[in-house]
Amino acid sequence: MSSFQSISGQSLGSLDQLKAAASRDPKGAARETAKQFEALFMQEVMKSMRASTLSSGMLDNNATQLGTEMLDTQFAGKLSGLPGGLSDAITRQLQRQMGVPDLSPESVRKASQTTLAQALPALATKGIPNHVQSFIQKHDAAARAASAASGIPASFMVAQAAHESGWGKREITGTDGSKSYNVFGIKATPGWTGKTVDVQTTEVINGQAHKVTARFRAYGSYDEAFKDYARMISSNERYAKVVAHAQNGNAAGFARGLQQAGYATDPAYAEKLAKTIQTTQRVQSTLA
Structure with a gap:
């Protein structure tokens, strides 16, 4: 539950930015916010996966943990915003809420x-x-x-x-x-x-x-x-x-x-x- 609260809390900042940018480029703002949300979600998924993986603990320390988290952040960023991914669905939902028509x-x-x-x-x-x-x-x-x-x-x-x-x-x-x-x-x-x-x-x-x-x-x-x-x-x-x-x-x-x-x-x-x-x-x- 705390993980999703973290995602929600971080995405609120993006939502505030989205509202500020909506008058300039509503579709672009929605896409960017959706991509950020997907990246945060992917980070939590990878974090859960690592937590469920057995570890010897012999080489684990604060430095290796920080490096792993940074690597996961990079992976999440690369995997976000791909065609047909979660961000596409989030973008459509945000655009509907903002009243932005789909003009494809x-x-x-x-x-x-x-x-x-x-x-x-x-x-x-x-x-x-x-x-x-x-x-x-x-x-x-x-x-x-x-x-x-x-x-x-x-x-x-x-x-x-x-x-x-x-x-x-x-x-x-x-x-x-x-x-x-x-x-x-x-x-x-x-x-x-x-x-x-x-x-x-x-x-x-x-x-x-x-x-x-x-x-x-x-x-x-x-x-x-x-x-x-x-x-x-x-x-x-x-x-x-x-x-x-x-x-x-x-x-x-x-x-x-x-x-x-x-x-x-x-x-x-x-x-x-x-x-x-x-x-x-x-x-x-x-x-x-």
Whole structure:
């Protein structure tokens, strides 16, 4: 009993440090505290093992005992924090207590699919077309992961992807029919070093629609497309006001900001996008 009291007493200091560091890096603080607790636990396990081992006593003294304890401390430190170990379980428990969400891609995907499976029957009764349901189901997890990293609402990103791709019916493909996964219509700027596809598109120039061939970015998956979109929007000063509107939940301001920043040449782009956002938000309200 005294051993576990010792562990608890020592871990209280770590818990105090965790609370102090939570505002800066809650997930990192939880991992570090969990690792310390596991190390203390491992020390007690090794101490119990040595106590149950027969010893001749001939060479035992204070110096050898101190050396053994130091060696056990080193072993405990090396054995702590390994993947799948006790610290992983402690970290998850601490994060739940602190209200820190598990934003790993697999966790986000599972939570999203579970929520959608529960909500899709309700969507059908609200007049949401099947192709809209399918598009949201396909991209919801990627949008939520990108939202967690950028602060842009997932519904805004899904809406823009839907508007740019016609709810997935007009996705950008290569001349050989290969998928680009570029549901946002992001063009390949001079600094882009990834794959590209050349596509004929319509641009409005001086009020007139013209067919032009443009080079667009190509990705390996939809997850990559959503991550790149969120990174581009949130890291470019040109879209600073757009991100501010998004983080405030201002759909109309977000749509106008994109048009004013030159994201698209269609003069009715903001109006069309705002309507698509309203549709996705109707769906999101059902998912909530």
